[in-house]
Amino acid sequence: MLTRRIGGAELEVIVADITTLSVDAIVNAANTSLLGGGGVDGAIHRAAGPDLVAECRMLHGCKTGHAKITKGYRLRAAHVIHTVGPVWNGGTLGEDDLLASCYRRSMGLCGKHRLTSVAFPAISTGIFRFPADRAADIAVRTTVEGLSAAPSVTRVVFCCFAEPNAKLHAEALARHPGPCA
Secondary structure (H helix, E strand, C coil), X not given: CEEEEECCEEEEEEECCHHHCCCCEEEEEECXXXXXXXXXXXXXXXXXXXXXXXXXXXXXXXXXXXXEEEECCCCCCCEEEEEECCCCCCCCCCHHHHHHHHHHHHHHHHHHCCCCEEEECCCCCCCCCCCHHHHHHHHHHHHHHHHHHCCCCCEEEEEECCHHHHXXXXXXXXXXXXXXX
């Protein structure tokens, strides 16, 4: 849909099933238990198989705005980065900062594990009701800022399940300063 090069990384927006992507890591919009749920979380757990749940049990959950990494098991991705996005409560409870933290910490894990490619879903925009346009701006801005903490990352995919979210991410990416690829 849209591809841009910013610094040493290629950033792209696509509409796809994140569980089918061949990247070093896919990011899971998880709940605090990390044991599976609905939406992207449920799809990732189903595709990865029961070993993912077993490893997640060993992590003892995850706080909102934080991230943890596991193996990808039956996924094409070698790793899953689980991050817990905020539930939207009108924007007065630090939701923007918590969502930005999800992207920042996920990029930090990419850097720590020397991953070269990562795919993000539209975190918190489903049942957590975060406004999709606002979330797209935060996702693009924070991910680009996070590239400095993850110099090994050369490819970032914003993988949206539906066209309207992809359009918002593409618009946010197009607005971001930097030369077009």
